[in-house]
Amino acid sequence: MNTIYIPRDSSALSLGANLVATAIAREAESRHIPLEIVRNGSRGMFWLEPLVEVATDTGRIAYGPVTPDQVASLFDAGFLGGGQHALNLGLTDELPWMKQQERLTFARVGITDPVSLQDYIAHDGYKGLRNAIGMAPQDIVQQVTDSGLRGRGGAAFPTGIKWKTVLEAPAEQKYIVCNADEGDSGTFSDRMIMEGDPFVLIEGMTIAGIAVGATQGYIYVRSEYPHSIVTLNLAIKSAYEAGYLGREILGSRHDFYLEVRRAAGAYVCGEETALLESLEGKRGLVRFKPPLPAISGLFGKPTIINNVISLATVPIIMDKGSVYYRDYGMGRSRGTLPIQLAGNIKHGGLVEKAFGVTLRELLYDYGGGSASGRPIKAVQVGGPLGAYLPESQFDTPLDYEEFSKLWAVLGHGGIVVFDDTVDMAHMARYAFEFCAIESCGKCTPCRIGSTRGVEVMDKIMTGTDHAKHIALVRDLSDTMLNGSLCALGGMTPYPVLSALNHFPEDFGIHKKEQVA
Amino acid sequence: MHDQMARIESHIESHQHMAGALMPLLHAIQDDLGYIPEECYGVIAKALNLSVAEIHGVVTFYHHFRSHPPGRHVLQVCRAESCQAMGCGALETHVKSSLGIDYHETTSDGSITLEPVYCLGNCACSPTIMLDDEVYGRVSPQQVESLLANARRENP
Ligand SMILES: Cc1cc2nc3c(=O)[nH]c(=O)nc-3n(C[C@H](O)[C@H](O)[C@H](O)COP(=O)(O)O)c2cc1C
Ligand code: SF4
Ligand code: FES
Numbered sequence: 006m007n008t009i010y011i012p013r014d015s016s017a018l019s020l021g022a023n024l025v026a027t028a029i030a031r032e033a034e035s036r037h038i039p040l041e042i043v044r045n046g047s048r049g050m051f052w053l054e055p056l057v058e059v060a061t062d063t064g065r066i067a068y069g070p071v072t073p074d075q076v077a078s079l080f081d082a083g084f085l086g087g088g089q090h091a092l093n094l095g096l097t098d099e100l101p102w103m104k105q106q107e108r109l110t111f112a113r114v115g116i117t118d119p120v121s122l123q124d125y126i127a128h129d130g131y132k133g134l135r136n137a138i139g140m141a142p143q144d145i146v147q148q149v150t151d152s153g154l155r156g157r158g159g160a161a162f163p164t165g166i167k168w169k170t171v172l173e174a175p176a177e178q179k180y181i182v183c184n185a186d187e188g189d190s191g192t193f194s195d196r197m198i199m200e201g202d203p204f205v206l207i208e209g210m211t212i213a214g215i216a217v218g219a220t221q222g223y224i225y226v227r228s229e230y231p232h233s234i235v236t237l238n239l240a241i242k243s244a245y246e247a248g249y250l251g252r253e254i255l256g257s258r259h260d261f262y263l264e265v266r267r268a269a270g271a272y273v274c275g276e277e278t279a280l281l282e283s284l285e286g287k288r289g290l291v292r293f294k295p296p297l298p299a300i301s302g303l304f305g306k307p308t309i310i311n312n313v314i315s316l317a318t319v320p321i322i323m324d325k326g327s328v329y330y331r332d333y334g335m336g337r338s339r340g341t342l343p344i345q346l347a348g349n350i351k352h353g354g355l356v357e358k359a360f361g362v363t364l365r366e367l368l369y370d371y372g373g374g375s376a377s378g379r380p381i382k383a384v385q386v387g388g389p390l391g392a393y394l395p396e397s398q399f400d401t402p403l404d405y406e407e408f409s410k411l412w413a414v415l416g417h418g419g420i421v422v423f424d425d426t427v428d429m430a431h432m433a434r435y436a437f438e439f440c441a442i443e444s445c446g447k448c449t450p451c452r453i454g455s456t457r458g459v460e461v462m463d464k465i466m467t468g469t470d471h472a473k474h475i476a477l478v479r480d481l482s483d484t485m486l487n488g489s490l491c492a493l494g495g496m497t498p499y500p501v502l503s504a505l506n507h508f509p510e511d512f513g514i515h516k517k518e519q520v521a
Numbered sequence: 522m523h524d525q526m527a528r529i530e531s532h533i534e535s536h537q538h539m540a541g542a543l544m545p546l547l548h549a550i551q552d553d554l555g556y557i558p559e560e561c562y563g564v565i566a567k568a569l570n571l572s573v574a575e576i577h578g579v580v581t582f583y584h585h586f587r588s589h590p591p592g593r594h595v596l597q598v599c600r601a602e603s604c605q606a607m608g609c610g611a612l613e614t615h616v617k618s619s620l621g622i623d624y625h626e627t628t629s630d631g632s633i634t635l636e637p638v639y640c641l642g643n644c645a646c647s648p649t650i651m652l653d654d655e656v657y658g659r660v661s662p663q664q665v666e667s668l669l670a671n672a673r674r675e676n677p
Contacts, residue, residue, distance in 0.1 A: 016643050019658035051645035051658075190601035193642040228548075228585045229641050231654050266541070267548050269583035272639060286543030286569070288582040304540065346645065348606035353645030376607070385602055389639075421603045421644065435605070439639065 006039045007085045010058040010065065013119065014047035014200050015232045016193065021072065022055040028073035029057070032080050040085075046201015048115035049355030050102055058097055061087040067094040102371060107333060108357045109341050110318045114201035120239040122247055125204040131249065133323030137212045138257045145216040146172055149319060151327035153339025158184055158275075158312030159387070159416045159492075161338075161405045164319075167309060170299035171217040174307035179219035181210050182284065182303060182310040185226040185233070186268055186275035189388025191419030194343040195313035197355055199226070199233035202317070203240035207263060209316035211254065212323055213309050214261040222263040223303070225280055228270055237265050272389075272443035276491050277310045279445060290445050291491045312417070314343055335361035338404045348384075348421035349375045358403070365399040367420065379424040383508065385432075387416025389439050390496035392503035393429065414499065429508035433478075434462035436500040440493060450485045451494025457481055458501070465512055475512060478505065528553055529561045533568045542569055543579060547586055556587045591634040592627040594672045596665075597651040600637050603644035607659075612648050615662040620669070632673040 011017075011026045026042055033040040048067075050056060056069035057079075066087040068079060075092065082090040097103060108114075117124040125131070137145050150165025171179060183206065187195040198206055210222045226234050241263055244250040252260050266284060268274055274283045278292035281303050302308025318340065322330045331339045338360035344367060346353045351373035358367075368374070368381060375381050383393045392413035394401070401407055408415050423432075437458030444451045458481055464474045482498035489495035505512055529550055536546040546565065550557050562576040580586045598613055620628050620635060627634040643649040646658025652668055 015641075015656055016646050016658060019643050019646055019649065019656040054646075187642060188640060190640040191603045191644045192640075193644060196642040227642075229638065229651070266544065268585075269544065269548070270585035270638075271583050283544060284541050286541045286579070287575075288578050348603040348644065348647060350645075355645075389602060419644070421606055423606045427606065432602070432605075435602070439601075443639070 006041055008041045008043060008060040009085070010043045010045045010060075010115075011055060012047040012115070012201075013044035013232070013236070014054075014197060015230070016051050017047050017054040017056070018232065020051075020054045020070065024073045025055045025057065025071050025076065028076040029079075032076050036080060038080075038085065043118045045117065046114040046119050047197060047355075048097065048103065049111070049197065050100070050352070051354040052352050053094070057084075059085055059087060063087070063096065065097045067097040067100065068092040069094060102352070102354075102356075106357050107341050107359050109321050109330065109333070110198070110205070110314060110343055111202075111355065111357045112321065113205065114197055117202065119201050119203055119236055120243070122204065122240070122243045122249070125202070129324065130204055130320075131208055133320035134208050134212055134215075134249070135255070137215050137323050138255060138259065142172055142216050142218065145212065145323070148327045149216070149322060152322040152330040153327075153334070153337070154315065154318055154322065154330065155338070155405070156312055157314035157318070157342070157417060159189075159414070161415070164311060164315050167299055167311070168213065168216055170297065171219070171307045171309050174300050176307050178221070178304075178306050179217055180303040180306055180308040181213045181217075181219045181222040182281065182308055183210055183222065183224040183313055183316055184275060184277065184280060184310055185224050185230075185313050186280060187227060187230075187313070187417070188272040188275045189391075189417050189419050191347040191385065191421035192345050192388060192417045193347075194345055194355060194418060196230055196233050197343075198313055198317050199230070200236050203237045204244065205317045205320055206237075206313055207240060207244050207250065209319040210263060211250065211261045212319050213311070213316060215254075215257075215259045217307070217309060219307075219309065220260045220262060222261065223284055224263070224265045225268055225274075225284060226265055227268045234265055234267060241265065271445075272439075273445045273491070273493055276493065279491075280310065281308065288445075290447050293490070314417075333359035335359075335402060336404050336406055338406070342403060342415070342418045344403065345419045346372045346422070347419060349377055349381075349424045350422040351376050360404050361402045363400050363402050364394065364420070367403075368399065368422065372422065375422060375424045377424045377426075379426065381422055382425040382427055383423045383429065383504075385421045385423070385500060386419070387414040388419055389436065390414075390492055390499055391416050391419075392499045393432065393507060394503070395507040412499070412503070414496075429504040429511040430462065430466050430513075433501045433504040433512075434459060434466065436497050436504075437462060440497040443493060445491075445493070448488065448490045448494060450488035451490075451497075454481050454485045454494065455497060458485075458497075468513060471513060475505070475514070525554060525558065526561065526564075529558075529564065533565060537568045543571070543576075547580065551586060554590075556590045559588050593632050593675075594653055595634045595636060596669065597636045597638040597641075599639070599641050599643075599647070599649045599651075601640040601644075603640070604647040604649055607647035609648040612650075612660070612662055612665065616665060616669075619666060628673075630673070633669060
């Protein structure tokens with residue numbers, strides 16, 4: 006029987022993958038060709054979606070982007086045997102985009118059937134858990150620490166150190182919470198894991214539970230991701246049925262229960278303490294720290310809260326060892342980062358690379374330049390609270406410390422590209438606006454400062470009292486930087502000031518100086 | 522209304538013993554009825570041992586929850602950075618003028634409610650919209666126009 010792969014990933018669906026799957030099934034039926042259609046995750050080449058892959062003796066051959074009206078011609082061309090066709094891209098693994106990546110966390114995404122436990126296990130799944138079950142908790146935590154893994158949710162805090170605190174906190178009940186709120190514009194790697202390899206996240210959380218003695222886990226998924234919730238729940242159900250979740254996992258003395266909880270569209274609930282409030286059924290107000298969630302987290306109990314990618318990276322570390330993982334990367338940024346290329350980019354999608362790759366390589370070698378064909382003027386790295394970087398900084402390697410030197414952040418690894426038609430004053434105004442919309446309201450600099458920021462930007466953009474208002478933006482940014490409880494208020498100045506400093510002409514500054 | 526209350530009661534019954542029950546319960550009610558009627562805050566508060574003010578606080582805090590019925594379809598237009606880089610501004614203007622409404626409003630025929638959204642995780646395929654539970658990527662104003670026309674023709 007022929008096997009073909011058509012992604013179930015939301016982005017592929019957003020470009021018509023379901024319509025293509027239906028058309029292919031119908032065509033096969035009318036031609037009496039037996040066909041197994043696997044709904045896989047996406048390979049992350051979104052300019053080629055819907056990407057249809059055909060299993061052949063030499064490997065999978067890719068066709069894309071496929072539209073329903075091309076399906077008959079694909080059959081005519083014998084695509085099930087890898088036949089020639091205008092959409093034939095050759096072997097998927099040989100495409101430069103795929104070939105030059107270091108896919109560790111994403112090793113299975115696009116390859117397996119995301120909801121098949123059998124397929125997961127056939128592709129090295131649950132090896133990490135099996136190792137962990139035979140280890141002392143301290144040794145599991147040590148292995149994660151030694152790998153150099155730092156939190157991929159944004160703050161880059163060493164994962165092993167966080168786990169150690171929870172391990173050493175005495176309590177009857179502890180929790181593992183997965184932060185799947187992925188609110189940053191330009192990011193979708195969490196989503197691709199949840200839709201493309203949910204078991205790897207489940208395995209990572211189970212290992213975390215065993216490591217620190219937590220028996221209950223929650224995955225807090227944003228409500229904007231209905232498909233992720235479906236795939237997670239399907240995978241969780243089969244994990245329970247096969248003894249990978251629940252009582253005495255794989256016959257060990259460890260219990261671990263896992264549940265998906267839906268968020269409700271508040272960006273600030275991605276902040277870890279606001280997320281915990283939300284899980285408890287309250288408004289998502291940021292908590293004062295200390296106490297750290299590791300000491301007093303969900304329902305006041307010691308809690309590990311980690312991003313999806315952090316947790317989904319644990320299984321490979323427990324399978325292949327800390328040295329294997331740590332050997333990738335540069336400086337204090339060890340391992341790989343799933344990078345997301347978004348916005349005005351010709352080839353948008355997911356690139357997992359060891360730290361050290363430069364922005365320029367990503368934007369031009371992988372991304373192929375802007376989608377519009379115009380020069381790239383700026384990129385925003387690390388979500389709505391990340392700085393804008395101009396062309397002169399494109400040779401910066403992706404590394405946490407190199408980015409902080411530039412007063413920028415890597416965050417969750419999203420890169421949003423803008424061509425030369427962007428007005429950076431407008432983007433600065435939007436940064437304030439977003440902060441005003443999403444502020445939890447707990448501190449004044451954030452709640453009031455952001456609204457004031459929008460007003461001041463309006464003045465700047467209309468040229469009223471120009472110099473005075475530019476100074477006001479800087480003052481306001483200072484107040485927000487220093488007086489906010491969390492990074493929503495505290496980092497909104499990053500996009501604002503980087504836009505102002507790198508692109509003063511968009512704020513009318515050249516013009517003014519010339520007049521003066 | 523009577524039927525509605527019965528349904529709400531049954532959601533309360535099946536959720537009230539969960540840890541952190543309020544969010545899952547509010548989702549269940551909104552999934553079922555399309556919104557969370559203010560009339561039910563009292564029974565929820567009682568069942569979960571909270572105050573009506575707390576329920577009100579939670580419903581209003583989260584952008585996703587609504588206390589009034591929406592139109593038959595909900596159109597969300599992404600207005601975050603990646604979609605801006607691909608021209609969602611023009612798309613927004615087009616949609617607003619063709620529907621004759623602003624964000625958080627419903628067309629007079631009750632067919633479409635328009636909402637802004639800040640990233641749908643489809644940023645490699647910007648601009649993006651979500652119509653009910655379906656995401657559409659790389660959309661043009663014409664495509665949105667025809668999706669809306671189809672949706673409005675459909676009977677609820
Ligand atoms: C406003 C705000 C939003 C955040 N959103 C997210 C998010 O969507 N996902 C995430 O993993 N971390 C987010 N974070 C970071 C979390 O607070 C926290 O650092 C992270 O979940 C810890 O996990 P990690 O160590 O695995 O990165 C956000 C922080 C702030 C201040
Ligand atoms: S900075 Fe803003 S979002 Fe963060 S705690 Fe203060 S008011 Fe809330
Ligand atoms: S910014 Fe629009 S989908 Fe992410």
